[in-house]
Amino acid sequence: MRIDCPYCGERDAQEFVYRGDASLMRPESEDGMADYVYLRDNLAGPMTEHWYHAQGCRTWIAVTRDTTTHAMLGAIFARDGVR
């Protein structure tokens, strides 16, 4: 897999650290905290996820990727908000 980093351009996925589903929102209160920490949609198909470009620009990016084919469907800086 190659990831199109918005800062560095297309780089090997090995340069990145995987964090997982980018759609999870930390709840305001303790209610829902267990769901936030442990439950996942675990989508089959396009999914937006956080990757950290550890061996590159060292920014967090949000990558949309098809989990059934590994096809890359786009990447933006995480700070620009997928949430």
Place this chain on the structure above:
Amino acid sequence: MKGYCRYFGREATAQPLGFMTHFSILSLARNALSRHSGWQPTWRDAVPKDGYDVIIIGGGGHGLATAYYLAAVHGITNVAVLEKGWIGGGNAGRNTTIIRSNYLLPGNAPFYEWSMKLWEGLEQELNYNAMVSQRGVLNLVHSDAQRDAAARRGNGMRLHGVDAELLDVDGVRKLAPFLDFDQARFPIMGGLHQPRGGTARHDAVVWGFARGASDRGVDIVQNCEVRGFLRDATGTVVGVETSRGLIRAGKVGMAVAGNSSRIAALADLRLPIESHVLQAFVSEGLKPVIPGVITFGAGHFYISQSDKGGLVFGGDIDGYNSYAQRGNLPVVEDVCEGGMAVMPMIGRVRLLRSWGGIMDMSMDGSPIIDRTPIDGLYLNAGWCYGGFKATPASGRCFAHLLATDRAHETAAAYRLDRFRTGHLIDEKGQGAQPNLH
């Protein structure tokens, strides 16, 4: 051999139950006289009925074992196993065939040791050669701290009645003289050995359970994809919608590790699971060279040699969510580097095949065998990359749950609500980050 072969996709005509041939040296000799033309299919490829007492979704090792034990132990024979493709075509056919019970934590050790004991009697029980071979599992250690951890694990195992030996470097040298003992970076300082561990033939396990279940009246239905759940007015699951029509059921059990979240989503259920891809590899066939299962302690690499001679090995999951059943090259490289670090002799061996399977990576690295919040729906999931060794006990415990509505004592810790209540079984101590387990 024809007797081990099933004609997939062709429906058997209605055959009487109990048609199973008893395999023995006599039946082998008798069939040899007729040039092996008389072997019958070992199990029935059934057409689904309108309804069953219990439906198991997933015709892998765990689903078929569940059906077998429902029939054999609990006397529940009005059971169907629904399989989207062909039986044993998922993770049951993609693992590295290792069986072991070298677990540390109280929630895990009794379960996996019971599974080990079931493996030891499985072939006699099923009258089927599952090629269970207790050739030993050796975990190498490369530092003082690792040796301490191995001693702790070994002590934990022995307290649970599991066999374990802490070997010094000479002990390891006797078992596996070909290892790179004086490697500059990761010298081998000893190992933790479980002599009763070993390997089993993955698809023989599938076929053996299928045969045992089918012969007791269980319908094994292939090419039957579950696309939804039938719910009554109270929300109780009362059947499934499939690619072969509606099928009603008293209870529905899911044994679809790798795809558990997808099936659970059909019932609006979210699970503490991520699906990840794990790759495995087999080399060209060689003369016997590796005596048991050997794992490298400084990286993630495990290897054994199949009876056909191929070196079967693997390492870490790729580390990102995937349903693709194939991985990427960085992990291929990483696994092969691990192999070269611990046994450089394999460097000139040619790789024959590599493949990927989809793992139910749970949030604490341990499985789930439990009821769900939805009445009528039961869950067997979250096997991470340790499901094969658990096949008999998983089936036995899931059958117990389906038959009695109570958890089996050895699987009592595998609750679905343990993530909410904090009773995690985190063997590796990694926290809720599935790609690290």
